[in-house]
Amino acid sequence: MFKLKSALAAAAFVGALAGPAVAQNMFAPVATVNNSVVTEFEVGQRIRFLQVLNAGDANRKAAIESLINERLRAEAIRDAGLVLTDANINDALEEFAGRANLSRAEFTTALGRAGIEPETYRDFVLNGVSWRELIRARFGPRVNITDTDVDREMSRQAGASSNIRVLVSEIIIPAPPPQAARVAAIAEEISETTSIDRFSQYARQYSATASKGAGGRLPWQSLTDLPPALTPLLLALAPGEVTRPLNIPNAVALFQLRDIEETAKPTKTYSEIEYAAYYMAGGRSPETLQQAANLKAQVDVCDDLYTYAKGQPDSVLDRETVAPSALPTDFAIELAKMDAGEVSTALTRSDGQALVFLMLCNRTVDAGEGVTREQVAASIRQRLLSGYADRLLDELRSEARISLK
Numbered sequence: 001m002f003k004l005k006s007a008l009a010a011a012a013f014v015g016a017l018a019g020p021a022v023a024q025n026m027f028a029p030v031a032t033v034n035n036s037v038v039t040e041f042e043v044g045q046r047i048r049f050l051q052v053l054n055a056g057d058a059n060r061k062a063a064i065e066s067l068i069n070e071r072l073r074a075e076a077i078r079d080a081g082l083v084l085t086d087a088n089i090n091d092a093l094e095e096f097a098g099r100a101n102l103s104r105a106e107f108t109t110a111l112g113r114a115g116i117e118p119e120t121y122r123d124f125v126l127n128g129v130s131w132r133e134l135i136r137a138r139f140g141p142r143v144n145i146t147d148t149d150v151d152r153e154m155s156r157q158a159g160a161s162s163n164i165r166v167l168v169s170e171i172i173i174p175a176p177p178p179q180a181a182r183v184a185a186i187a188e189e190i191s192e193t194t195s196i197d198r199f200s201q202y203a204r205q206y207s208a209t210a211s212k213g214a215g216g217r218l219p220w221q222s223l224t225d226l227p228p229a230l231t232p233l234l235l236a237l238a239p240g241e242v243t244r245p246l247n248i249p250n251a252v253a254l255f256q257l258r259d260i261e262e263t264a265k266p267t268k269t270y271s272e273i274e275y276a277a278y279y280m281a282g283g284r285s286p287e288t289l290q291q292a293a294n295l296k297a298q299v300d301v302c303d304d305l306y307t308y309a310k311g312q313p314d315s316v317l318d319r320e321t322v323a324p325s326a327l328p329t330d331f332a333i334e335l336a337k338m339d340a341g342e343v344s345t346a347l348t349r350s351d352g353q354a355l356v357f358l359m360l361c362n363r364t365v366d367a368g369e370g371v372t373r374e375q376v377a378a379s380i381r382q383r384l385l386s387g388y389a390d391r392l393l394d395e396l397r398s399e400a401r402i403s404l405k
Contacts, residue, residue: 031064032403033071042067045120052114064404070123072396073131082134084126091196091240092129093122095167095258098217131389136238139388145377153376164223164375164382166234167258169199169216171207172333174284175251176352187245187252194240199256208251208284209346211337217258218337223375224269227332228325230255235374248330250348262382272364274321275335276302278309278357283348288355292345295357301341302361319361335360 031038043063050058050066084092090104097107108118171190175183190202200215207216223231233243237257246253278295282288299305302319309317327335334344338360347356 029405031068031405032401033068034075034401036071036075038064038067038071042120045116046124048114048116049111049120049124052111052116068402069393069397070127072393072400073127073134076392076396077127077130077134080134080138082130082137084130084133087195087197088129089126092125095196096121096125135385135389135392138392139385142388143381143384145380149380150373150376153380154373163263164260164378165220165263166223166226166260167220168218168226168234169196169203169256169258170209170211170218170333171199171203171216171254172209172248172330172346173206173252173254174208174348174352176283176348183252184245187254190254191242191244193242193256196240196256196258199242209334210344216256221336223372223378226336227327227329228372229329230333231372232374234260235378246329248333248347249328250352251330251346253330253333260378260382262379270324270363270365272321273324273327273335274302274361274363275319275327275331276305276359276361277318277320277331278305278359279316279318279349280355280357281353283350283352283355289345292355292357296343296345299343299359302359305357305359331358334358 026039026041028040029037030040030043043060046063046067047058047060050063094104097104100107100110102110108121111118111121173183173187186206190199190206193199193202200217203209203212203216209216211218223234226234230243230246233246234255234257237243239257239259242254242256246255280288280292282291295308299308305317324332330347334346335358338344340360340362342360344358345355347358348354349356
């Protein structure tokens with residue numbers, strides 16, 4: 001979401017040059033918001049933090065405005081009696097750090113090298129998460145998107161539309177017939193969790209995907225890159241919620257929504273997906289998985305697979321070019337994560353007896369690309385909630401006693 005690693009390095013360098021803050025000025029008041037004081041120390045911390053986030057206005061004025069707004073939001077959150085659980089807090093901090101591909105501890109350490117205290121990171125993240133929950137709770141029931149709203153918005157958009165991106169975690173559990181009942185019970189248990197950390201633990205324990213080492217966490221993806229069957233399931237979730245178990249050949253898939261956002265950047269859609277599937281006897285046995293790993297190291301493009309299929313029945317290798325909607329659901333899930341030339345070995349066929357060596361060959365961009373009605377409805381909802389949030393903050397500001405020193 002932002003280039004945190006390079007920004008952290010730059011901020012650490014600036015912090016080293018700046019040296020320690022002057023003790024007698026650290027807690028000098030800069031502004032008061034009702035009965036709360038914003039200090040010089042907080043302003044300095046916020047400037048550095050905004051620099052780490054690559055914010056466009058990482059200056060003193062922007063830092064003070066940010067802290068004033070944070071104080072106003074905190075009062076509204078407190079007045080509403082909204083309190084995050086320890087699990088909510090941990091998930092929020094881990095999620096924010098994960099956007100830089102770092103753990104919470106690693107992110108905190110990196111911030112420390114940039115001269116940023118852990119409380120600065122914690123306060124910023126938790127204020128934002130709590131405010132979002134407050135807006136959803138207070139105004140969510142008022143947002144009723146009708147078919148007419150969607151039709152009007154789709155008519156208004158003239159090609160350059162907004163884009164909905166999602167942060168998703170995945171689990172695909174192999175479920176050959178002898179294990180189907182046991183896997184179904186495990187999947188039901190996983191589907192009930194709302195903890196991002198807990199879902200990640202399940203992924204590391206049960207998932208067959210390449211993402212299991214990262215707790216099933218995938219990077220930001222456009223909804224248009226995901227299988228059409230998955231889009232409405234994700235749009236029906238709140239962050240932290242998990243889909244119902246999705247049965248795919250010889251496996252069960254689950255997806256957790258970690259975050260969702262609207263961006264102004266147009267997205268690509270594709271008219272055709274070209275892939276190759278090489279079926280390897282032995283299923284997910286250690287020997288077959290090792291053969292697949294060896295093969296993966298030797299092939300660069302789909303054409304290379306013909307060499308390895310030579311002399312075998314034609315049925316061991318499929319090479320297909322189809323519309324995204326025509327892809328088998330499990331293939332679509334895996335191919336959505338790949339670039340051309342990349343491989344997945346998460347899937348099986350023939351009741352788990354054949355490992356699928358799945359490779360993406362190419363994607364054809366759709367020149368007449370558009371967005372789905374579900375995406376348009378989600379975009380409208382996000383926009384309306386953002387409008388409610390802005391108006392509430394304006395109202396809080398107009399009623400507050402704010403004084404700059």
